[in-house]
Amino acid sequence: MDRIKIAGGQPLRGTIPISGAKNAALPLMIASLLTEDRLTLKNVPNLADVNLLARILRNHGVDHSVDGKRAGPVPHLGETFHFTARDIVDTTAPYEMVSRMRASFWVLGPLLARLGVANVSLPGGCAIGTRPVDLHLEGLKALGAEIDIEAGYVVAKAPRGLRGTRITFPKVSVGATHNVLRAATLAQGETVIENAAREPEIGDVAECLVRMGAHIEGIGTSTLHVQGRTRLEGATHTVLPDRIETGTFACAVAATGGDVVLEGARRPLVEATLAALEKAGVTIEDVDGGIRVARNGAAIAPIARIETEPFPGFPTDLQAQLMALMTKAHGTSIIRETIFENRFMHVQELARLGANIQLQGDQATITGVKRLNGAQVMATDLRASVSLVIAGLMAEGTTTINRVYHLDRGFERLEAKLSNCGAQIERITG
Ligand code: EPZ
Secondary structure (H helix, E strand, O other): OOEEEEEOOOOEEEEEEOOEOHHHHHHHHHHHHHOOOEEEEEEEOOOHHHHHHHHHHHHHOOEEEEEOOOOOOOOOOOEEEEEEOOOOOOOEEOHHHHOOOHHHHHHHHHHHHHHOEEEEEOOOOEOOEOOOOHHHHHHHHHOOOEEEEEOOEEEEEOOOOOEOOEEEOOOOOHHHHHHHHHHHOOOEOEEEEEOOOOOHHHHHHHHHHHHOOOEEEOOOOOEEEEEOOOOOOOEEEEOOEOHHHHHHHHHHHHHHOEEEEEEOOOHHHOHHHHHHHHHOOOEEEEEOOEEEEEEOOOOOOOOOEEEEOOOOOEOHHHHHHHHHHHOOOOOEEEEEOOOOOOOOHHHHHHHHOOOEEEEEOOEEEEEOOOOOEOOEEEOOOHHHHHHHHHHHHHOEOEEEEEOOHHHHHHOOOHHHHHHOOOOEEEEEOO
């Protein structure tokens, strides 16, 4: 199993290209199931999760090809993928696949809407919490689907097609909004989705669906109006930049000191994160084609208190990275996790490096220490893993991170991007 070795203490200086967003690329790929025509996606990041989902879609009968290779004239732009779901040969998403990647559960809505039938394995729990799917199922039932749970599978049928309706989610859910929105594009009549998630990745998918011929109003707001169509067409769409990768590298620069331009990053996607970093004493500046992040000499100020929230609030996917930064702040910070019940797996690992963090329920109190010391640590999930990379970059001595396959699921060329800016980081394979 690969490990990552970091010799900490080097400030980051240079440019880091921001990749296409994983959490937009995955649902965009799934949108290809809604049409028999070709969907072309540009700026797709080269990630383990993307490659696994491509395999899952091929299992359903989707034709998938990739254009040439990366490194075109604009270095931060990723690969171009083509998907054609002309003949869907299999409407089952098996446990072996869905348990490896939760987002593959999201094929449920599109398969049901287009073919009137889908058998999709329940995803089960995961490292960050129980993560139920009741909101997905209630939303699809409201659209007229008959749903049973049999042997761990969601068996969904809509023999006469789905019918538009008004759905008010009792809780904001990114995945349920994706699933119901895509299904509604092929339902009969109008669907209104209230309390929809407003994450930019949902807006990106909605814009792609509009290019495919869907009628959607209210994109970017919490109320989406969808006029169902009998068919959608092919389209070409460019995946938006990854706001979580942007925030992660911004935290890394804040943590190590230095001066880096995050190329391709867009401020409206990361306002809450940048505001938190500015409070911590980091300089943020819009520059041509990206965002400049710098901390030259100034100490890290504690952020007092922050809570994770649905967009546009501070994202749960950056909670661990901000916590890593706060381990060396001059004072005490409080971070409350409100989205997932068990997303503090990084706390014990950060403690191995000398961090002082007290956990009480959904709240972590971080008392800054003068220095972290390198140690062996274990990656537990994607964002927790990258928080250990940030801590390793801040620590004195050598940090070795085990089980880094978690990182490969969501960070493209992480070591190369950091070492190009002066970090001493290497992967040890095997
Ligand atoms: C998406 O997960 C993201 N995944 C997550 O990113 C992200 O952390 C999360 O949204 C929140 O922003 C992808 O985009 C692939 P939710 P999702 O449904 O859709 C509860 C990463 O590291 N809930 O918005 O699964 C749920 O338990 C990943 O890239 C229900 O109760 O998240 C949670 O407490 C990790 N019933 C809350 O809602 C449901 O039916 C928000 O979950 C669905 C969700």
